Amino acid sequence: MKKLYRIARALVLLALLSPLGLAWLPPDRLPLRLEPAFQAVLQSSFRQLSITLAATLALAALLTVVLGYASVLWQRFGRTGASILKAVESVPAILVALFCYAPVSGYLARHSSGASQTVSLLVFILAATLTLLPEAVRGVAIPLGDLYHRKYSLSFRSYGFTKRRILAVLMGSHVMRGTLKRIAAGILLKTLVLDCSFGFIIQLGFGSYGTPAHASPGALIAANRDALFEGGTPALFWLPSLLLVAISTSFLLTLGEREEAAA
Secondary structure (H helix, E strand, O other): OHHHHHHHHHHHHHHHHHHHHHOOOOHHHOOOOOOHHHHHHHHHHHHHHHHHHHHHHHHHHHHHHHHHHHHHHOHHHHHHHHHHHHHHHOOOHHHHHHHHHHHHHHHHHHOOHHHHHHHHHHHHHHHHHHHHHHHHHHHHHHHHHHHHHHHHHHHHHOOOOOHHHHHHHHHOOHHHHHHHHHHHHHHHHHHHHHHHHHHHHHHHHHOOOOOOOOOOHHHHHHHOHHHHOOOOOOHHHHHHHHHHHHHHHHHHHHHOHHHHHHO
16 A cells, blocks of 8 residues: 555656646647747746756755765864854845845846846856755754764764764665655755746836846746736636646645654
8 A cells, every 4th residue: 555655646746747847848749728929938937947946956955965964074064054054044035046146137137138047047046055055954964963973873983984984874874865855845845936936026027128037937927917807818827826836736745755754
């Protein structure tokens, strides 16, 4: 039964994540037929979202593992890093993103849309990673330190293992693999929320004068908010919204595995 449950759960997660994959299909192979201009923008926004999620996850996960490992290995480094990350965490994520864009705002305004979109994407990935690190690094350092200090330190040291090697072994343990999986789901969920919130706010600022260099489903939703009024087409607003709900639900289900395991 457990195996069947895991298979069913995996299939549900894949179905919920399918909008990110469908965004890369040719338009004539999609299950839905939409107005061509809207379909092109819809696919483009979810393609950029998938790139943003993948790149942010890769960068944030790498830094999280390195910083979490180093925080336990060198306690002074851990205390200093914790103070810095706590200061970053005290600033709202949306403000961190806006502050990161300030130095490149002139470049984005003066260059072509292709160049500005690339720079905008890189800046956003760095900003998102910065806002995610405090909680993610804690999520690695605390359980890793607990495993080292309470359970395995003496037994490993009795075999001549160094602290560096003990921590490397513990990072590959079942407990830490599950922890890293949940941290990855949290990174993806928070990146999704920040990406769409940032895109929505920027699009509202542009109004009817253009679209932002930071294209995202949030910006698409904001651009089509008038579709909810009389005479509009509500599907233009609700379709990207429901697709985002499906994707975020898959991340929430992954995060919920901890509670199920504890039960």
